[in-house]
Amino acid sequence: MKTRMFALLSMLVLVVAACGGSTPAASESAAADYKACASFDTGGLGDKGFNDLAKKGLEDAAAAGFDTAYAENAGASDYESNIQRLIDEGCQSIVVVGFTQAGAAVAATKANPEVAFALIDGTWNPLGDDYTEGTADDNGAYPANFTGITFNVNESGMLAGYLAAGMSKTGTVCTYGGGQFAGVTYFMDGLDAGIAYYNEKNSASVELLGWSAKDQVGTFINGDNPWGDPAKGAELAKSFYDQGCDVAHPVSGATGNGTYEFMKEKGVYSIGVDTDQSLSLSQYAPTLLTSNQKGIDIAVLDTLKKNRGGDLGGEDVVGTLANGGVLISPYHDLDSAISAELKAAIDQLKADIIAGTIVVADYYK
Secondary structure, eight states, rough: OOEEEEEEEESSSEEOBTTBOOOOOHHHHHTTEEEEEEEEEEOOOTTHHHHHHHHHHHHHHHHHHHHHEEESSGGGGGGHHHHHHHHHHOOSEEEEEEEGGHHHHHHHHOTTTSSSEETTOOOEEEETTTTOSSTOOOOOOOOOEEEEEEEEEHHHHHHHHHHHHOOSSSSEEEEESSSOOOOHHHHHHHHHHHHHHHHHHHHHOOOSSSSSSSTTOOOOOOOOTTTTHHHHHHHHHEEEHHHOOOOEEEEEEGGHHHHHHHHHHHHHEEEEEEHHHHHTGGTTTTTTTEEEEEEEHHHHHHHHHHTTTOOOOOOEEEETTTSEEEEEEOOOGGGGOOOOHHHHHHHHHHHHHHHHHHGGGGGGG
């Protein structure tokens, strides 16, 4: 199994050079003969984040001449049937968006070796969920038609956590997730690490509510609608605010919009998720210090181009600070509120993570 990283070439792009040389880009006329598709997660299109970023990647493929189609899932029971519908419609590549669709993606990959599959926020696990060889859930050898796409948002999250700690006047930061999955908790891990590092460097005692990276215990919405319930987001924000939180980082799709609204009304801060939400949700720019971003749209487009060139997968790609696959967004409306010293400290922390002199997991508390 090969592991590849993202590259930064005037913008975020995935490295797709395979052994034996890079695949030439397909012409628009050739691309039109190739059908690229996506199965979006239950948060739905219009989330201004995770799904919309993947949709942008598919739209960019359409603009490049690909034939495209997609499916929206109302619930987990739709995953397998919607992926099968896309296969039946002649999709040659299918990007499966979200770790909750991993089981459906694995089954479809095994059953359709001629179709290229990619899973956003997931990798192929030969040993199954229990990581024990020889058990019933083993997935076997990494297939040639599967690409796992993950993002080390704990790295960029550490920057966001340092910023949050530096901006908190109460000494209390808070977070919560839609569900306890690695694609969610990695954001929260980084936040925890950044706060711990800030405390160490500044002899401070900033507290994080809602998550302990060391114990992997925290606050999650779960239930039938964890990613699209702004009212619940507002309710949680109020609860945390009443405990002193003045910087909130929801990791729960559109549920977080309720948190942003509440924090904006209170004149305190938030941190966005997945995309630059000061731009995608500009009404919340007054509360958003930054956003912890993934290059999902670039990952989708470049994976589809790779597949069209004949490379169906057999690998994982990982976005990091070093290759530009993860980042924190500009400070936008709140730039002037952040001191030059705090900005410089965050820049240095980024350089140290890239250099390997700071390891995020060493600061999980």
